[in-house]
Every structure is written in structure tokens, then in C-alpha cells.
Amino acid sequence: MSIDKVLLCGLGAVGLTYANKLKNVCELKILADSSRIERYAKTPPELNDRQIIFDYITPDSNWEPDLIIITTKAQGLDSAIDYIKNFVKDKTIIISLLNGITSENKIANVYGKEKVLHSYFIGHSAVRNGNKVYQDGVGTIVFGSPYEENRANVIKLKEFFEKNNIDYEIPKDIIYSMWLKYVFNLFSNQASAIMNLTFGEMKKSIKFKEFAKKVISEVKIIAEKEGVRNLENLESDSISSLDRMIDSGKTSMLQDILAKRPTEVDIFAGEILRLGEKYNIATPYNQLMYDMIKIIEESF
Numbered sequence: 001m002s003i004d005k006v007l008l009c010g011l012g013a014v015g016l017t018y019a020n021k022l023k024n025v026c027e028l029k030i031l032a033d034s035s036r037i038e039r040y041a042k043t044p045p046e047l048n049d050r051q052i053i054f055d056y057i058t059p060d061s062n063w064e065p066d067l068i069i070i071t072t073k074a075q076g077l078d079s080a081i082d083y084i085k086n087f088v089k090d091k092t093i094i095i096s097l098l099n100g101i102t103s104e105n106k107i108a109n110v111y112g113k114e115k116v117l118h119s120y121f122i123g124h125s126a127v128r129n130g131n132k133v134y135q136d137g138v139g140t141i142v143f144g145s146p147y148e149e150n151r152a153n154v155i156k157l158k159e160f161f162e163k164n165n166i167d168y169e170i171p172k173d174i175i176y177s178m179w180l181k182y183v184f185n186l187f188s189n190q191a192s193a194i195m196n197l198t199f200g201e202m203k204k205s206i207k208f209k210e211f212a213k214k215v216i217s218e219v220k221i222i223a224e225k226e227g228v229r230n231l232e233n234l235e236s237d238s239i240s241s242l243d244r245m246i247d248s249g250k251t252s253m254l255q256d257i258l259a260k261r262p263t264e265v266d267i268f269a270g271e272i273l274r275l276g277e278k279y280n281i282a283t284p285y286n287q288l289m290y291d292m293i294k295i296i297e298e299s300f
Contacts, residue, residue: 003160007031007057007065007087009080011045013126013252014097015071016133018141018166019054020047025164029057029065031083039131046132059083067157070096070103074267077103081110088115093153095119095143099189099252100267101182117153118174119143120181122241125199125249129259140167142181144174176230179223183234184241186219186268187212189253190289193263194296196254200247209239215285219272225279253293260300265293 008019009031022028032040037056044051057063065087070080077098088094094116096103108116123139141161145154154170161168171177188202191211202208216235223231256263269283269290276283 001066001091001156003066003093003156005029005063005065006067006069007063007084008069008071009083010070010072010076011040011054011131012071012073013128013133013135014121014139015069016045016047016052017126017135017137017139018069018071018097020052021166022164023052023054026160028055029063030054031057031059031080031087033083034058043131048134049132059086061086063087064089065092067160068092068094070094070098070107072098074098074100074103074264075262077106081107085110093117093157095141095157097121097141098267099182099185099264100271101178102267102271113147114149115153117143117145117150117157118178120178122181124246125251127250128255140169142169142171142174142177144170144177146175173230175228179228179231180234180237180241182268183216183219183223183238185251186272186286186289187215187238188242188245189251190265190268190286190293191215192251193253193257194289194292196257198247199242199245199249199251203242203245203247209242211285212239212242218283218285221281222272222275222279222283225281226275257293257296262300263293263297265290265297269293 005027006022007029008015044053068084072080088111092115094107096107097120104116104118120142121139122142124136126133126135213235216238220231220234253263269286272283272286
């Protein structure tokens, strides 16, 4: 059975980018509450200065998608989990492109791990201003599963992406890969938000890379406790990820700070502080970044 119907929840930067890619290759519906749909009707979302019209559906509707993609911010995950309940059927595949390392478990706790693939987006940063998004199209969905029973769903999603020219990657170890993205966000997203740095400014700074390595070292100890394997190259892989970003790009958290929006610090440093307390491991660098970002948010 192939993937033909896709339900997408969340029209932020990543969500709008993929909604635009998918709307002409499958039966796509955007899940939103009625008030948000009314706003979209009055002011349609724009990608690269082009308004895009989608087919919207409310949470109380009935439909049977083959694939559900959640692309909200972390603050919207609980609502998204509730919103999709009418649409999750026996054969539904669910992927979450949220930042962090916790969304898959939260979704699986409600709908079962057999429906959830681990996944994330990596690519050039997008710029979001209200309902307007600018993104150059460079990006990849990385996905997989640590569970052998999900192998058929991994293959099904792979075939869907290949058929529709969606860039993807299936790493050998999806858990390590997700922690790699997570560590990258911990030092780049958070530090850039505090110091107002572009990717180029971070890449050119020797002191910044020294700081990043200290953050990575702190988190590596916790990752080991969490059972993450193959961590010997975590530092070099993380720094290499920074070097691949475009110089003018700004992290999503810096954009949130500049727009005076709530950040995702609770799923970044906040989660590391929780795990540090769980394992009795000191996390001073993440504690400092957490406190500073919370201070900035208080000024909004």
C-alpha cells in the first residue's frame, strides 16, 4: 500500500516548505482549527513572495491519511497530538519534524511506537515573518526507526519520497543522528540567540567553536547515560554541521528573539537540565544559556 494521502499539521517555516513541495504530488490537507483557517483564508501563507492556497481540514473532521507530518513548534506539539486523533488509523505513519529529542516519544505514548518514525529536518535556515516564509529549497528529511518492526514503514516512506523527488536520508543509527542535530541546536541556536550571531559569524569565530566544544562535551556525557551509541565523532560531526550552513543564515531561535516570540529553550537547554538532574550530572553551560534566554524572553 503506497502513500497517497498526507495530512500536515503546522504551517511554519518547515511546514510551509514541505506543504508547497507536496501539494501537487499527493492528496494533501492542512490540519488547523477553524479560527486559523479563517485567518489563512483572509491572508494566505506566502513562500518566497508567492501566496499558496491549500485544502484545509479541522480536527473534528474524518479522513484517512496514509502519512501525518507534524511541523509545529514545540509549544504546539500537545495540541497537534490532540488534533490528529480523528485521523490516526491502523496503517497511518506519523513523522515529527520538530526540534529536540522528545516529540517522537510523546506521540508514541498516545498512538503507539509502531506508527511513529524518528525524523528531523536539516537544511538551510528559513526566514519567517508572520505568515511569510523565505527558504531556498535546500533541505533534507532525515528519518528511520530504532525498531525492527517499523522497517516496512521506513521503506514505504522512502519510496514515497523517491517517487516525488523529496530529498531524504536514512542514517544507519537514527538515534545518534537525532542527537547530533540536537547538539548542533544546543550550541548554535541558543548561543546565536543570546549573542545575535549569524551562521557565518559563528563559523569564523575560533572562540565560538571552543565554546561549542565545551557544550558538546557536557551533553555527550548525558547522551551516554541515555544509551546513545557511536558518540566518538560527536564533536567533529557537530562542528562540521555548522560549517555547512550558509553565512547569512540566522537560527530559528535568533529569529524568535528578534521577533519577540517565545523560544524553544525548554526543549533545548531545559531538557538537558532535566536529564542532568536525573543523572546527577552538572550542566553549567546549558544552565547559563537557559537562564540568559529566559531573561531575554522576560523583556518581551
